[in-house]
Amino acid sequence: MKILGIETSCDECAASLIAIHDLRLAILSNVVSSQIDIHKKYGGIVPEVAARQHVQTMIPVIQEALDLSQKPSIESRVLKPDLIAVTQGPGLITSLQVGLQTAKTLSYVWGVPLVGVNHLEAHLWSFLLNQENKETKKQENKFPAIGLIVSGGHTELVLVKKVGKYKSIGRTRDDAVGEAFDKVAKLLGLGFPGGPIISHYAKNGDSEKINFPRPMIESDDFDFSFSGIKTAVKYHLQNMISTGLLSQRMINDICASFQKAVVDVLVSKTIRAVRQYKAKSVILGGGVSANECLIEDLRLKTKDLGVEFYYPSKEFTQDNAAMVALVGYFKQKNASKKNWQKLTAEPNLKLID
Ligand code: KG4
Ligand code: ZN
Numbered sequence: 001m002k003i004l005g006i007e008t009s010c011d012e013c014a015a016s017l018i019a020i021h022d023l024r025l026a027i028l029s030n031v032v033s034s035q036i037d038i039h040k041k042y043g044g045i046v047p048e049v050a051a052r053q054h055v056q057t058m059i060p061v062i063q064e065a066l067d068l069s070q071k072p073s074i075e076s077r078v079l080k081p082d083l084i085a086v087t088q089g090p091g092l093i094t095s096l097q098v099g100l101q102t103a104k105t106l107s108y109v110w111g112v113p114l115v116g117v118n119h120l121e122a123h124l125w126s127f128l129l130n131q132e133n134k135e136t137k138k139q140e141n142k143f144p145a146i147g148l149i150v151s152g153g154h155t156e157l158v159l160v161k162k163v164g165k166y167k168s169i170g171r172t173r174d175d176a177v178g179e180a181f182d183k184v185a186k187l188l189g190l191g192f193p194g195g196p197i198i199s200h201y202a203k204n205g206d207s208e209k210i211n212f213p214r215p216m217i218e219s220d221d222f223d224f225s226f227s228g229i230k231t232a233v234k235y236h237l238q239n240m241i242s243t244g245l246l247s248q249r250m251i252n253d254i255c256a257s258f259q260k261a262v263v264d265v266l267v268s269k270t271i272r273a274v275r276q277y278k279a280k281s282v283i284l285g286g287g288v289s290a291n292e293c294l295i296e297d298l299r300l301k302t303k304d305l306g307v308e309f310y311y312p313s314k315e316f317t318q319d320n321a322a323m324v325a326l327v328g329y330f331k332q333k334n335a336s337k338k339n340w341q342k343l344t345a346e347p348n349l350k351l352i353d
Contacts, residue, residue, distance in 0.1 A: 035053050119319075127284070129312065146279045178288045199290075
């Protein structure tokens with residue numbers, strides 16, 4: 001079965017062809033056109049600009065994904081897929097619309113069934129795209145699992161009972177964790193997106209130097225709050241500037257201490273959820289899952305508890321369409337050739353069972 005995935009929930013325009021045969025997965029192509037260089041100058045994503053750019057790049061990106069999938073041999077030519085999977089939400093409504101309307105059009109002209117995919121669910125299962133995991137079976141021993149989905153728009157803790165069966169147990173009450181990285185990088189004048197830049201400077205900094213707050217770390221729910229840490233960084237920075245103490249070394253220390261505060265909260269709540277729900281594994285996904293400090297801490301703590309830890313390799317942490325195609329495969333029974341007209345973009349789509 002060959003599945004075309006389409007992803008336009010935010011600023012990445014992506015298309016991918018995957019093939020699943022005998023429960024074995026092959027990624028035939030995975031094309032991502034990033035708009036980072038366009039949004040950089042604004043210090044964040046501008047929705048209207050993102051959508052206009054998607055309109056221009058969507059068809060060339062799909063064309064490239066189809067072309068690349070034909071490379072290995074002429075016999076494996078994908079003239080049209082068996083299924084189209086498209087991100088339905090959550091995300092920016094205008095960006096989502098471009099991918100969704102394109103997917104509907106292709107479904108109509110090709111006569112191929114179409115299925116809508118939740119972007120957060122796609123991030124959750126992105127680790128299955130890793131080289132070592134390309135078997136879509138043998139998942140029973142993972143459940144129940146605790147899923148930690150961390151991106152520029154979301155911070156969610158999810159109880160995963162099995163594929164497609166989820167209970168949201170915690171979420172951020174203000175900024176998403178990736179958003180906090182982006183805002184702190186902006187405060188420090190380091191550029192956009194903030195996550196990779198902050199983790200880069202943090203490597204040369206002392207994470208114990210500044211004791212930034214760990215908001216809600218002791219609260220007896222699984223919710224998060226990150227705006228307080230960001231404000232603490234702001235005041236610390238103002239203080240350093242007014243006393244003339246700001247140096248590159250101090251910026252490194254701020255980055256390392258901020259990153260440590262964020263990771264401490266994320267890991268502490270995740271591990272508490274593992275204990276409370278007697279989970280057998282932790283699944284990490286989303287753009288912030290590229291953070292090595294977060295991966296390392298989760299690796300250590302899950303090892304101590306004797307539970308498995310799954311996370312995507314770097315290439316699958318950011319928004320991509322291979323993860324959308326994979327979840328489309330899981331949801332194929334929901335696919336339709338006829339009722340796809342009813343499929344609408346859902347900017348606030350929830351991850352529930
Ligand atoms: O999942 P994603 O590509 O897009 C959304 O769905 O939001 O995530 C993008 C977010 C950005 O906020 C970016 O700063 C963050 O992921 N990010 C990181 C790292 N790499 C990307 N955050 C922390 N550490 C990183 N290494
Ligand atoms: Zn994402």
